[in-house]
Amino acid sequence: QGHPGVLESLLRARVDVNHQQADGRTPVYIASCRGHLKTVELLIKALADINIQAKTGKTPLYIASQNGRYEVAELLVRESILQCKLESIQPALRCAQEFGNSRVVNLLQLALSIGDSLPADNGSIAQRRPATCDSELSQQLHSALSQSGFVDSRAALQSAVADVLQDILRRRQTHDGYFVVGSFSEGWGNSLKTLNGKTDTESDIDMMQLVQGPLLHPTGLCECGAVQTVEYKNGHVLSPGFASSPSTAWLGSTLRPAFDEVLARLLCCYPPIAPLHKDRVFKSNIAEPVLKLLQQDLTSDSSPCHVVHAAPPGKAGSSSV
Incomplete structure (x- = not known):
């Protein structure tokens, strides 16, 4: 419905940005259909997959082009070029031509001409450019996981x-x-x-x-x-x-x-429990009462002290650990 504040709260709660309805539509698809530019921006920033198709085979770019949502289509095209995933542009162009959305037609034709000059390795710019920090690596991993369905x-x-x-x-x-x-x-x-x-x-x-x-x-x-x-x-x-x-x-x-x-x-x-050594407690970020509860739990009747049968490599039969 185009409520960015609500969406930001949901994103902070770690919702599945690629959740599909029974008909296959995703949040970014619905927002693109209705022309909610800020919503699409927030979803893309949250690493939503803009290439997931509805059961009709339509992508977010296709439905935005069909409905003449120029600003949304421009945003989706820019993201497609950044990812070097241009396969959705040609169907969207045919749709825009069919529905007479001339501004979108011009946009998509320009995008195709830009796409022809890009490397043909079908890898995203983010993948080709070395990550400069842990946060960027994390975002790339999160994107790969999300796009593969591991959400x-x-x-x-x-x-x-x-x-x-x-x-x-x-x-x-x-x-x-x-x-x-x-x-x-x-x-x-x-x-x-x-x-x-x-x-x-x-x-x-x-x-x-x-x-x-x-x-x-x-x-x-x-x-x-x-x-x-x-x-x-x-x-x-x-x-x-x-x-x-x-x-x-x-x-x-x-x-x-x-x-x-x-x-x-x-x-x-029980032998001395390492996390409860005085020097370890002093250095630990875990509160001492929590560590004491750990000790009580470990030394209770329900947690018997034991050693596992195993020998060091190459010393089978001579000693156990």
């Missing part, structure tokens, strides 16, 4: 689905010694492989199984008075007999993600 709304949906899958797995655990320790919803993001949201096969849920057996008593930390203790140094407990690979991989299916099963042993006590 905030789809990312949120993918996270929600991952959380549901992980919760189902938690509820189906049949053994008390099993714990979900990885985050599939974080894993798919960290393992993003292509711009359309496809993830690496290593995006999985990590399952930890606590092996039944006697507790391990770290030397210098144990307060149980145990006679037999194990060496502890910098987060490593040395104990013989374990393989280099700490996990067993289970393939996923269309009904569930893959997961890794990791074996672990219980310790009698």
Whole structure:
């Protein structure tokens, strides 16, 4: 409806600027149709894709040319030239000629003549020009992600689905010694492989199984008075007999993600928690009360202290970490 202030608020709330209605129309398409110049400017600045077609095959430039929206068409043409994406100009020109919009016809003919002098690599100017700062790189990445369909709304949906899958797995655990320790919803993001949201096969849920057996008593930390203790140094407990690979991989299916099963042993006590060291607390931006809550949560009965079975590379069977 051409309300820039409302649109600016929505953009700050990170709405999907390329959301399509059932008929395929996007916000920039609708604004171009109605001649809302300021709205189109704001959407382009927010990296809206001006080349998304409605189900009729019409682009924002086509509908602006059809309706004689000269200023909007001029803005869209300028952006098309900057991106070196001129394929929408010829259909828009034919439409403007058909509807007798002479000013738009002249504009589009000029744009085509300019386009003929541009490099034929079909790459945008932004892609050819090296980015000068992190913010520009971020904008280029955001634009590439958005144009490929990997937008905030789809990312949120993918996270929600991952959380549901992980919760189902938690509820189906049949053994008390099993714990979900990885985050599939974080894993798919960290393992993003292509711009359309496809993830690496290593995006999985990590399952930890606590092996039944006697507790391990770290030397210098144990307060149980145990006679037999194990060496502890910098987060490593040395104990013989374990393989280099700490996990067993289970393939996923269309009904569930893959997961890794990791074996672990219980310790009698928690070692010092690194983020809670005095020097770390002093340097941290995290408030000390929050760190204390973290310590309480980690040392509660629901969070058993454990070490994962794994050996350093080339030392399988000789020691575990």
